[in-house]
Amino acid sequence: MSVVQNFPMFSIVLGLLCAIACFAAPRAWGRRITLALLLLSGVMQGCVLWYCYVNQASYRYQLGHYPAPWGSELTAGLLEPGMGLLFSVVMLLSVIGGGRHVGHDVADGKQHLYWVAVDLTLAALLAMCYTDDIFTAYVFIEICTIAACALLAVREGGRNLIASVRYMVFALIGSSLFLIGVVFTYAVTGQLLFPQLRQAVAALWEAGTYRFAMTVAIALMTAGLAVKSGCFPFHGWLPDAHSQATTASSCILSGVIVKGYAVLLIKIICRGLGAQVFMATGAQNVLLLLGLGGMVWCSIDAIFAKRLKVMIAFSSAAQIGYIFMGIGMGTAAGLTAAVLQMVSHAITKPMLFLAGSQLSDASHGRMDFPSLRGAGHRNVPAGILFTVGALSMVGVPLLAGFVPKLYFAREAFALGWQRWPVLLGLAASTVLNVLYFLYTAVLIWLPQEADCRFKPVKPHWDEYLPGFIFAGLNVAMGIHPGPLAALIDRAVALLGR
Amino acid sequence: MAAMFDHLLHNYEEAAAIALLSIGFCMLLFDRNLLKKVIGLDIMNSGVFLLLADRGYIAGGKAPIMAEAASEAVRYVNPIPAGLVLVGIVVSVSMSALMLALTVRVYQTYRTLDVDHLYMLMSHRRKGGRA
Numbered sequence: 001m002s003v004v005q006n007f008p009m010f011s012i013v014l015g016l017l018c019a020i021a022c023f024a025a026p027r028a029w030g031r032r033i034t035l036a037l038l039l040l041s042g043v044m045q046g047c048v049l050w051y052c053y054v055n056q057a058s059y060r061y062q063l064g065h066y067p068a069p070w071g072s073e074l075t076a077g078l079l080e081p082g083m084g085l086l087f088s089v090v091m092l093l094s095v096i097g098g099g100r101h102v103g104h105d106v107a108d109g110k111q112h113l114y115w116v117a118v119d120l121t122l123a124a125l126l127a128m129c130y131t132d133d134i135f136t137a138y139v140f141i142e143i144c145t146i147a148a149c150a151l152l153a154v155r156e157g158g159r160n161l162i163a164s165v166r167y168m169v170f171a172l173i174g175s176s177l178f179l180i181g182v183v184f185t186y187a188v189t190g191q192l193l194f195p196q197l198r199q200a201v202a203a204l205w206e207a208g209t210y211r212f213a214m215t216v217a218i219a220l221m222t223a224g225l226a227v228k229s230g231c232f233p234f235h236g237w238l239p240d241a242h243s244q245a246t247t248a249s250s251c252i253l254s255g256v257i258v259k260g261y262a263v264l265l266i267k268i269i270c271r272g273l274g275a276q277v278f279m280a281t282g283a284q285n286v287l288l289l290l291g292l293g294g295m296v297w298c299s300i301d302a303i304f305a306k307r308l309k310v311m312i313a314f315s316s317a318a319q320i321g322y323i324f325m326g327i328g329m330g331t332a333a334g335l336t337a338a339v340l341q342m343v344s345h346a347i348t349k350p351m352l353f354l355a356g357s358q359l360s361d362a363s364h365g366r367m368d369f370p371s372l373r374g375a376g377h378r379n380v381p382a383g384i385l386f387t388v389g390a391l392s393m394v395g396v397p398l399l400a401g402f403v404p405k406l407y408f409a410r411e412a413f414a415l416g417w418q419r420w421p422v423l424l425g426l427a428a429s430t431v432l433n434v435l436y437f438l439y440t441a442v443l444i445w446l447p448q449e450a451d452c453r454f455k456p457v458k459p460h461w462d463e464y465l466p467g468f469i470f471a472g473l474n475v476a477m478g479i480h481p482g483p484l485a486a487l488i489d490r491a492v493a494l495l496g497r
Numbered sequence: 498m499a500a501m502f503d504h505l506l507h508n509y510e511e512a513a514a515i516a517l518l519s520i521g522f523c524m525l526l527f528d529r530n531l532l533k534k535v536i537g538l539d540i541m542n543s544g545v546f547l548l549l550a551d552r553g554y555i556a557g558g559k560a561p562i563m564a565e566a567a568s569e570a571v572r573y574v575n576p577i578p579a580g581l582v583l584v585g586i587v588v589s590v591s592m593s594a595l596m597l598a599l600t601v602r603v604y605q606t607y608r609t610l611d612v613d614h615l616y617m618l619m620s621h622r623r624k625g626g627r628a
């Protein structure tokens with residue numbers, strides 16, 4: 001066995017160990033340990049991705065000395081390390097860009113706990129990507145929920161406590177639905193590992209036995225992960241959670257965490273249940289409709305938002321709708337478009353949160369739109385970054401946001417009755433995106449009023465660096481999406497094997 | 498009807514587990530009191546664990562500890578559900594502890610545990626300007 005094949009396990013264990021180290025080490029070390037972890041994790045995921053790409057194969061990694069069904073396993077193809085790499089890089093840039101706000105928003109005595117939560121989040125997300133065991137997935141879903149709640153609740157002031165409660169209530173409902181679904185699945189099939197589970201489910205479905213029980217189990221697991229991802233109409237917790245957290249947490253919650261659950265759902269569908277059985281239950285049509293509903297409904301909510309971060313958060317809920325729409329298309333190309341949407345959103349939304357916070361800083365911490373008028377003149381780099389992010393979200397060509405929309409539209413023509421709902425949903429959502437994002441992008445560049453009491457801020461260039469890296473990635477993906485799309489195509493094909 | 502009652506009586510463990518699940522889930526979903534939501538979560542998890550443990554139970558089976566020198570074939574209960582229940586209990590306790598800690602902080606700050614009231618405070622907040 002190659003050393004690289006151990007990296008998925010190493011990175012998960014390292015995340016857990018670093019969380020303990022951040023808790024026990026001198027408090028000033030927490031940030032350094034976390035940055036080192038995120039960097040090392042990114043390198044390890046990159047190595048695993050390269051290894052799988054060169055060999056054009058996925059591999060299974062047995063934990064301990066017990067084979068299935070007693071033991072547990074990880075699996076790595078192209079999707080798992082690819083998403084792990086994305087999560088590590090986005091989290092690294094988010095904590096660098098939002099570091100000053102962490103120092104300001106989190107009490108001195110609690111800052112080391114913040115870094116514990118970041119490390120746990122990374123470990124849980126990586127485990128959700130790599131696990132091949134549905135019960136291990138449940139355990140790390142809960143670890144991710146606890147860490148995400150800590151990321152949200154640790155901020156001093158504001159109404160983040162209420163947002164945390166709301167988040168936890170929804171998260172617990174989601175986890176409970178998922179757990180009940182897992183128990184039903186186990187009760188019917190007696191399997192927990194994905195490959196064995198898929199065989200058992202296929203055999204039961206073919207024999208025509210326990211079809212109702214399996215349908216209920218699939219519906220429960222899908223609904224649980226949809227609630228936790230903030231899919232419409234279960235997105236009630238999302239705007240408050242994403243807007244009330246400190247900037248780095250908003251970036252992580254919006255850019256990374258919700259996608260962890262979506263990746264897990266894709267793995268369960270493709271590896272655990274089998275796409276054929278999932279489609280036979282009709283669940284993919286429900287996901288498609290929920291996705292379309294979210295794209296339109298949450299965009300309308302974003303138009304009526306009174307504060308910038310709430311608007312960006314509602315936009316996240318709308319963008320998650322695209323992901324579920326892609327999963328609901330029920331084709332490999334639809335899944336490719338959904339993963340492209342995850343990548344595009346993960347490199348755009350943290351940039352918007354970072355730039356939005358910096359524009360707010362240039363307006364005495366205010367987030368309401370009248371106060372943000374002319375904020376781009378007071379903080380030019382942040383204004384440029386926000387404009388790039390807004391244009392990408394709208395779907396302007398040559399930026400990342402355009403790519404998944406193009407792939408969704410292209411795939412829509414290959415669908416049956418879903419073709420026109422998908423095309424109309426894409427068109428409506430794009431028009432609504434233009435309304436609220438372009439309005440904001442224009443507002444921040446309007447001339448300031450003569451009696452404006454806000455003064456230009458001194459740029460903190462270290463804070464802008466992550467934003468400009470996100471912008472660079474955005475442009476690179478927008479100009480040359482072919483290699484990434486080809487990689488995701490192969491990743492999706494490998495998932496089903 | 499009699500057949501259904503007979504079926505329920507025969508599978509009384511599953512029936513009890515589903516009843517606990519339903520009670521807990523309804524409390525988690527519909528109760529306005531935050532503390533009762535946490536209690537609902539625990540009741541629901543108890544139902545899940547009962548259902549899982551029941552899946553592995555074999556009447557007359559022994560604990561799954563295999564002695565090397567075992568000379569006679571014995572029936573063991575399935576160890577996997579027992580392991581899952583143990584892991585699940587740890588996760589459930591962690592979630593309950595976190596929810597209770599949040600509940601205490603919420604009560605100290607807002608002097609209420611009514612979630613509707615708390616959400617109303619949040620919607621008022623949204624209308625304001627400051628972050």
